[in-house]
Amino acid sequence: MSLGYENPPPRMGFFTDTTVCIGCKAxxxxxxxxxxxxxxxxxLTGMSYDNTVGLGAxxxxxxxxxxxxxxxxxxxxxxxxxxxxxxxxxxxxxxGDFRWLMASDVCKHCTHAxxxxxxxxxxxFRTEFGTVVVQEDICNGCGYCIPACPYGVIDQRKxxxxxxxxxxxxxxxxxxxxPACAKACPTDSIQFGPxxxxxxxxxxxxxxxxxxxIGDARLYGDDPDDGVGGDGAFxxxxxxxxxxGLPPDxxxxxxDLPAMWRHVxxxxxxxxxxxxxxxxxxxxxxxx
Numbered sequence: 001m002s003l004g005y006e007n008p009p010p011r012m013g014f015f016t017d018t019t020v021c022i023g024c025k026a027x028x029x030x031x032x033x034x035x036x037x038x039x040x041x042x043x044l045t046g047m048s049y050d051n052t053v054g055l056g057a058x059x060x061x062x063x064x065x066x067x068x069x070x071x072x073x074x075x076x077x078x079x080x081x082x083x084x085x086x087x088x089x090x091x092x093x094x095x096g097d098f099r100w101l102m103a104s105d106v107c108k109h110c111t112h113a114x115x116x117x118x119x120x121x122x123x124x125f126r127t128e129f130g131t132v133v134v135q136e137d138i139c140n141g142c143g144y145c146i147p148a149c150p151y152g153v154i155d156q157r158k159x160x161x162x163x164x165x166x167x168x169x170x171x172x173x174x175x176x177x178x179p180a181c182a183k184a185c186p187t188d189s190i191q192f193g194p195x196x197x198x199x200x201x202x203x204x205x206x207x208x209x210x211x212x213x214i215g216d217a218r219l220y221g222d223d224p225d226d227g228v229g230g231d232g233a234f235x236x237x238x239x240x241x242x243x244x245g246l247p248p249d250x251x252x253x254x255x256d257l258p259a260m261w262r263h264v265x266x267x268x269x270x271x272x273x274x275x276x277x278x279x280x281x282x283x284x285x286x287x288x
Contacts, residue, residue, distance in 0.1 A: 015198035016235045020188065061181050068099050108221055110232070113126070118254065
């Protein structure tokens with residue numbers, strides 16, 4: 001991906017391994033503290049242990065809690081130490097097996113980002129790290145980026161109308177620091193680093209899970225040939241994307257804009273040609 005920078009650093013991103021997420025919400029708290037994000041309510045929604053529901057202007061990290069009546073199986077967290085303190089044993093019950101699926105969602109920092117395409121002020125820009133950032137002091141609150149996002153990530157803050165979302169802690173990256181959420185994650189569920197290295201690590205992790213008999217393990221957002229050119233923040237899931245509230249086949253919403261403008265231009269040219277021909281015909285008719 002060409003970024004227009006001279007000697008840019010490697011593209012950086014997130015790999016979120018949901019199999020070791022414990023739902024502690026440390027990432028949500030760290031994100032809010034570092035970025036001074038307002039609170040978004042302290043009442044439970046009734047949707048399990050979730051008080052944020054989804055991503056928004058005041059929620060740049062969202063931990064989903066999904067309860068399922070499925071076998072838990074044995075999961076090797078794959079952490080980088082000798083003692084596996086988080087390995088989870090098979091669990092059964094009188095009413096059948098039960099498991100939690102927990103996942104920390106975030107802006108995907110798409111390779112082909114529709115929000116960038118539609119922003120009229122240049123508030124949204126691609127950084128030298130390949131991430132997508134909103135400059136809130138330039139945002140005019142037009143809201144074009146909101147429906148453009150295929151993931152429904154970016155949102156407007158009600159009190160000022162401007163758009164807000166995860167910056168992948170751009171200020172921290174510039175100082176050689178990792179994003180606050182990854183720094184705070186106690187299980188390495190959120191992993192930060194060069195995107196190519198993360199993809200290789202993720203493929204190895206999926207292989208480990210398959211060998212352990214967890215055949216549902218799959219990657220989401222890692223494919224550079226998908227509808228958004230691959231995500232800068234991708235996930236390892238244990239079920240279909242829809243279970244986690246993710247679109248199954250996201251496509252950059254501005255994909256067809258060039259073809260649409262070509263058709264519009266062609267139609268306008270034909271209308272102009274028809275009007276000119278009609279005018280010329282009327283002039284010739286009057287002269288005869």
